[in-house]
Amino acid sequence: MNESSRRMQRVLREITTGSALVPVFAILLAMIVGAVMIAATNVDVQETSGYFFSRPGDCLLAIWQAVSGAYTSLFQGAIYNFDAGNFTDGIRPLTDTLTNATPLIAGGLGVALAFRVGLFNIGGQGQMLIAASVAGWIGFSFNLPPVVHLLVALLGGLAGGAVWGGLVGILKARTGAHEVIVTIMLNYVAFYLVSWMLRTPGLLQAPGSSNPQSPPEAANAILPKIFGPGYSTHFGLVFALLATAVVWWILVRSGLGFQFRAVGFNPRAARVAGINVSRMYVYALLISASLLGLAGVSQVLGTVNTGFTSTIDAGLGFDAITVALLGRSTPIGTLLAALLFGAFRAGGYSMQAVNQVPIEIVLVVQSLIVLFIAAPPLVRSIFRLPDPRRIRDQGLRLRRTKKAGVSA
């Protein structure tokens, strides 16, 4: 059997044995639970359920209308709005999805890369805030030519994030401090540091203002819109896609990524093989944090370029963890997961606006997806999927038995 046909077979086995199906079913399951909650919180359903036993049809109809209405507007708010009449307006939700997905792609990649090295980077918030502040400060306080200004601000932001994350790496490598604790604490430090700077005239605060907000970005520092001024999608998306390719190369093809993965799977064996484990931790956190930095930059120079506050991270540092988990820490998986979550973010607003469905339900659905992903045996037993590990072990033992039989 040649390599490629064996690879095909492995992909097929992945699909049929369910490990690739788990995320799909997790999403389905979460949507079903979401549907229950939509129905339960719907006013019409509540009213009609009062006389359910005399006229069940009313209640069932109300449930159907509530759920289908909500998910229809979720779709129309995230992908394509059929009510818009023309294509230019109809496609706008999709571009909003892309805008929302942009920082999630970059941030998710950062968390995913750290995961692969065996590190849990919870410091996305801090790294994004520092990166956004540096990029934002460069963006509003200098006057540089087009392109140059943007690139300087971008690189400054990445460097800011990298410093904030590299600090964690150095502390871990030198003193053994656990990265989870250090990153959480640095989130607070970053938040209050940036808050203070935003309140202090002469630092980040807009001149003449008493609000804790920065001045708007200079036109040359702003990430241009990709599809023209009518749509929100900006060039941050291009950088995020570029980052996906780079992270893919690092993890899958590069010697550095090889060492990263070795450390992630088995740090002891990596050390015996001459890999400097501490140094890998520092490198990984540097790269991870600069990816989260990219998420921060895309916020401050792309999505919100009229001046930022200390909530510029918008909780994306934590959503990035969710995205990385859903994407199983692979670059492509993370990209897809980020697009899905971007769609939820975009669609959630229209669900709330059109159907009065609380936006929290979308957040619960998001959380449930990850919860189900984290518990694959649960999903497998609900959908009666076989356990790939067991199949694998059995096949293996059988093969071994056969081989031993031949050699005997």
Next chain:
Amino acid sequence: MKLELREITKRFGALVANDRISLAVEPGEIHALLGENGAGKSTLMNVLYGLYASDSGEILLDGVPQRFTGPGDAMAAGIGMVHQHFMLVPCFTVAENVMLGHEATRFGGFLNLDAARDKVREIADRFGFDLDPDALVEDLPVGVQQRVEIIKALSRDAKVLVFDEPTAVLTPQETDELMGIMRQLRDSGAAIVFITHKLREVREVADRITVIRLGKVVGEASPTATNAELASLMVGRAVELIVHKNPPRLGEVGLAVSELTVIDHHGTHVVKNVSFEVRRGEILAIAGVQGNGQTELTEALLGLQKHVRGSIRLDGVEVSGQSVRHLLDAGVGFVPEDRNEDGLVGDFSVAENLMLDRAHGEPFVKAGSVQQRKLMEFARSKVAEFDVRTQGIDEHVKFLSGGNQQKVVIARELSRELRLLVAAQPTRGVDVGSVEFIHEQIVAARDAGVPVVVVSTELDEVSALADRIMVMYGGHIVGIVPGATSRSDLGLMMAGERMTEGAAA
């Protein structure tokens, strides 16, 4: 009590781990269950101990069919098990460990420790053990800890005793003592099942021998059978038990260690002021009971130990204090003692594991990228050369058998230009067939002029490979003796007895 297993079959999915295995153990008999790792011995015992439910077949005690749903049932029925990895709580006393699981209490729920102490003393006296019921288990030597396990089983009136690979952690002397205890137990009427893959022990102590291979009983043998007969039954083909090697052609001194001291992270001196030399083309085997500083010594040779004093010279160049990377590049080949923890990345493919210690540059990484084609070619040739049985070079190494995993490690280390090979427990957990092959490879490296250091706790392996034998005890070198030194002398040295010059030479 007579134990009978009838046609026990245990399947894991499509795999038949135990295929209609029947076994009868009479009271007053030691019945050895002999088989390679993975032959199905442990599965069978787990069925007996109530940990697995068999798919068919029955367990009879004195002719009465039994139904065990857990170890509790098995214990209540009179089956005791001495596990390979002791099931003891280190920070409990002997008496506390013995009562654990069926604690006797007084009025008000207070533990009745006195009863447990009496029980320990009574059983210890019966077998002539010298054992303090109030000693902490963690302070006891391994051999004595095992006796605590035995007492634990006996305290529950076990009439059938199962010893699961009991000698793996013992010195030869402790092994002999254990054999004595087993005979004593037999003479007092217990039925004993002795699981092992060590042929010598089986022939010494067993009354009957059942050999298991691939989940089936392949034959019965009498204790008078030769090692070769037993080995071929176990493996299913004739096995070379002796390593063929020519007299060494000694070259220059390759490795010179002088006054080396290693301090572990507790601040304990685990290797104390050792000095030795290994010439090119020579195998120095380090013998000793597990935990006498051999592990730390080999780790120091690769720069894995942080606090090291003294000097390590490789071809005359001082290398102590250098990084692992530097030492690997300088030509140190290292086969770690625990391949799963230190030698392999289980979730990496065979190919990836073959480049594990060369991920930083040529020949496998160019311009930052892993040279996939080059790696695949290399992996294919090594898999063929070292006879690694695998589904393919992209199979995860964790799915390989122990022997094949070890071949991957050996292949990786021997494929670099070596100036020193350090192999710790090179055949631990490796099937008999692969042992042969691995030994051949080590001898081939020596014949190619590489100085070789082999660490082993198995005397058979030490004797088979060594040109000279260095015995360690308590971090010291007890002595360095010729390769042909007798087992009994080595055994005494392993217990820390220094040979007089005359006896050692």
